[in-house]
Amino acid sequence: MYGLTGMINAAARGRPTAPSTLFGGRSRTWAESRARVARLAAGLRTLGAGPGDRVAILALNSDRYTEFLSAVWWAGAVVVPMNIRWTAAESAFSLRDSGTRVLFVDRAFAGLAAEAAVACPALEHLVWCDDGDPPQGLLSYEDLVSAHQPAPDAQAGGEDLAGLYYTGGTTGFPKGVQVPHRALWYNNLLCAKLLEVEPDHVVLHAAPMFHMADSCLGGAGSIMGAAHAYVPRFDPEAVMAAIEAQSVTHTVMVPTMIAMLLQHPAFATERLGTLRVVGYGGSSISRGVLAEALTKLPHVRFVQVYGQTEMAPVVTSLSAADHVLDGPRAGRLAAAGRVVPGCDVRIVDEAGADVGPGEVGEIVARGPGMMQGYWNLPELTAATIRDGWVHTGDGGYRDADGFIFIVDRLKDMIVTGGENVFSAEVESAISTHPAVAQVAVIGIPSDQWGEAVHAIVVPRTGLAPSVAEVMAHCEPAAGQLQAPPQRDHPHEASAPVRRRQDPQTRPARPLLGRA
Known part of the structure; x- marks a missing residue:
């Protein structure tokens, strides 16, 4: 039974003095990070957060975000990463729906969190996870760390719930995807391989950390014992400065971020000289943006990952070798890639029957990354997981070589x-x-x-x-x-x-x- 705390335990034992997090002038080793995680987990338990309890976070990217995730799992609890673009009403809905008892919040969202908390009677504690003294009524993250002795690892794993990841729905409010330890563990190993992450690398959190796109990179970095670097929120200049300052080797971005970076007035190829791999996903990418990226960053290997939160998230991947503009492989640039190891994909018609090569149908998937279902939504769960397959709602086709091409969301055609x-x-x-x-x-x-x-x-x-x-x-x-x-x-x-x-x-x- 593999649990997610195994990542930080293995890194702390095998690479105790290697850097784990680099942010805001702070640098911590894996041994130091594990000690802080165990102390923060003890603090969470004094707040009543134990096995199965929900602990949410509404914050920008930081080293504390990474510690938070491991500490919640160390306590045996469930993470609820909240979308930083939500309104107070959407935030309040997710807190109520999940039954969250403890919410971590930073300076950027303290006001919104206070507004949402009024509508959430089950929410008992707000924790300030930023620098400086907390506002009145909020507990201090650093006090929770310093005031407690390390707690024993709850050793949650397997089918134990690791997170409720809220994603958009057709009802106007988000729906909670139940993701077990098993699903994230599998994806962490998978992404470490796909993104070519090694222990001596530095991964940059440029995408928002609540998002599954960033989870791919963060999990790959942690399971390999690599160092984590951060920009609080995406900004092209901040990303380039962080890559220069921290010798960043890997990052993951959504296509819009890649376009903004390439088209920024201060962009210069040499500023990204240490960068080795850029993973991208979260939405389709245009050929124009890819062509510009391959031209301006010839030393960088680009890797596409396609999936969705319900698969935690990876389903297919287009390797760096298939990111070429000319030659026999050039046509593959439009593909989402081949199915990743351990996952299985079919293209089906409305009756659930397989379609032939080149025929557009719905993409359905199954594998170790599958969700357990939607929280409190049994009918939607039954409609999405049918006969053991997750119905993605994406239209696509498979070519004769096994490459999957995404054509559109079926409802958006x-x-x-x-x-x-x-x-x-x-x-x-x-x-x-x-x-x-x-x-x-x-x-x-x-x-x-x-x-x-x-x-x-x-x-x-x-x-x-x-x-x-x-x-x-x-x-x-x-x-x-x-x-x-x-x-x-x-x-x-x-x-x-x-x-x-x-x-x-x-x-x-x-x-x-x-x-």
């Missing part, structure tokens, strides 16, 4: 004039225009077509591409889209499984809606 249009493909085509910095494609109502394809374009600084220029650019770009191996069946809007057409054989259709 645009049906225009009876033809299915996948927003990710249009976004990728537009993104290669040299004047386009970022783009999002949505469907909007149309009297003529039912839905029209509408693009929202953010131009690069100093440039102003016209609608006509963007549309003209997309005609040849469309011909370069990765096509499935079978192309002889046209789309049928009423069919539960839809085959992607060769773009050159599609009927004429207005590509973009005008702003």
Whole structure:
């Protein structure tokens, strides 16, 4: 029965004097971190947080965030990482729904936490996890550490609940994904391999630490005994400065962050000279952003991971070897990669039957990373986990070589004039225009077509591409889209499984809606 505290125990025994966390002028070793974690866990137990109890955190990235996670698991309790972009109402909902008794909060969110706490009668304690004296009514993180002797490790593991990770839903409020130790342990080992993390590396928390994208990197770093570095929140200049100051080797970002970094006025390839691997995921990435990244950072290996919180999170990965712009592998740049070891994936139609290569259906997955279900939502759990498979809600297809291509969220597919249009493909085509910095494609109502394809374009600084220029650019770009191996069946809007057409054989259709 593998528990997540095994990571810090192994690192403290095997690399006691090696750096574990680097932040704000503080540097701690793995031995020091384990001692602090055991003391903080003892403090949590005096607050009534024991096995199965929920302990939440609403804070920016820091070394204390990493300690918090291990301390909660050391106490046998359950972490509830809260989205820093939530409103007070959403925060209050997650606290009430999870039954959280203790909330850790920093300076950035103290006001929001106080507002949310009013609506949460079960919330007993707020802990200040920032520098300086805590505001009135809040307990001190550092006092909890210094005032207690180390607690014994509760040694939770296996199917014991490790975290409630709240993710967005269709109801307007988040839903809690129950993730056991087993799922995170598996993903930590997996991500260490996929992201090529070694003990002497330095991983940078640039994505928000509540997010599963960052969990991939953080878990990989901890299980390998690597050092953790941090920026409180994503800022391109802060990221570049941290990479320079801490000799960072690895980081994980969502595609928007990569684009912002590359297009920042102060960007310089040499500032990222120590960087070896960048993992990315969380949303689709355009070919334009990838091409710019591979050109500006030729010494960096890029690795894509696709998945979702319900799989904790990795399902497929596109290796660094497949991140090439030319040659026989260039077409794979549009893929989400191959299924990762230990995971199994099928592409199914609405009846749950497997579809053939090149046919679009729903991606379903199973493996050691599977969630236990949604907290307090048995009907949604039953609808999502069917016959042992997690239904992702993502549409995709598999090519003859086993690569998975994501086309869109099934509910976001645009049906225009009876033809299915996948927003990710249009976004990728537009993104290669040299004047386009970022783009999002949505469907909007149309009297003529039912839905029209509408693009929202953010131009690069100093440039102003016209609608006509963007549309003209997309005609040849469309011909370069990765096509499935079978192309002889046209789309049928009423069919539960839809085959992607060769773009050159599609009927004429207005590509973009005008702003």
